[in-house]
Amino acid sequence: MVINIQDLYKGFGETKVLNGFNLQLMEGENLVLMGKSGSGKSVMIKCLVGLMEPDSGKVEVLGKDISIMKRQELDELRADIGFLFQGSALYDSMTVRENLEFPLRRHTHKFDLKNTDELVLEALNNVGLPHTINMMPAELSGGMQRRIALARALILKPKIILYDEPTTGLDPITAKEIILLMLDIQKKYKTSSLIITHDVDCARVIANRMILLLDGINYAEGSFEELSAANDSKIKAFFK
């Protein structure tokens, strides 16, 4: 098991977002998490990487409890987690090369900086955009930005990749390309993936297992086929 979340609670003032959420991600697995907007998916993923502190509950990543980790330990653990943000989150004052070099310069204990160029090119080749190396993010289309963000998430060769709505805001063709790219990467690097999405097509192609999040708890869990065939009206609503 690479991620283990147990009884996770998180609220903002009076609003309770997560009410005892549980999740286990196995090695090499593609787990899709679906939920309505505001159901706490992004909050959960932020608790997972230490961007938010949960009110209570246990969050273990690669066997380590992140709630008791010091900043330096957490930063080291983060080298094993790739994160694809919803809006790509490329550093817009840096070129594509600098965006990709950025994580490498933070983890010099893991990589030799002499190989930076090779690693940057390898990551760009993986997403099919080696020619963009000296471009600024603003010069790229939305789909290209998402690919570069994926290359940045991959450059440290993480064991786990977290995808926060990877196809949101993209046209259907580009969205399909991103989904196929995610599958390729998973096969090539044998990563474990947690994918947060609204996109049923994405879930159909990529999910080994799915969790439906409703009112801050796991409402249903199973394979895409099992859940899409369920009779429960609340589950059906996810697949319409």
Added chain:
Amino acid sequence: MDGTYSFRKNLSSFFIEIGELTGFAGRFFQELFSRPFEFREFLRQCYNMGNKSLLLVGVTGFILGLVFTLQSRPTLMEFGAVSWMPSMISISIVREIGPVMIALILAGRIGSGIGAELGSMRVTEQIDAMEVSGTNPFKFLVVTRILATTLMVPILVILGDFIALSGSALVENLKGNVSYTLYFNQVFNTLEFSDLFPATIKTFFFGFAIGLVGCFKGYNSKKGTAGVGKASNSAVVFTSMLLFIIDFIAVFITDIFYP
């Protein structure tokens, strides 16, 4: 009744903000002395702030000296004291007008830029991305920027002062046939340590205030593009007010040591 309530609410949020700003400054000093030092980013910020503000500071300083001399000339001529022009202009510019005017311009140029940049990075999750990649974004973004403004604002002010005096010398040369050598001789004969030292020291505080408020507003910007605009705008307003308060304190202290 509503007016009183609104005033109390605004006053209370003002003091809350001052408290938060103090906490932010405390965190800056805490992170300043801990490793790793983001020297590369610090140099990049110094270059961006210094190099890109040169033209603005140069033009503003030159016009400041030019206009100040043109406006003062008729009055000094009336009293037959036009020969005092270089002394009067140099003391006014070096001690007060130069540092305050240039710091205000830099608050607009650099402070709002930092507020908007960090605000937009917050909104587009770039700060979160930085944190996830194992970087301390406060150290990388905030500490480097505050340090860069603290160092660059004094340099820009000194440069601006010199350009303002050059503008003034040009007017004196054209209108009063005063040579540049004579003008600057008189300037340097007039200026003393007590004019230069306190004026330079206070510009470090100006620079620190510009960086601190810009970073504070941008880093804590609320979600949405409106939040970015608000961060940028309030960074300038808050910094301008803070600059006058710092200036008042600096003048007050200087008056004690150099009456």
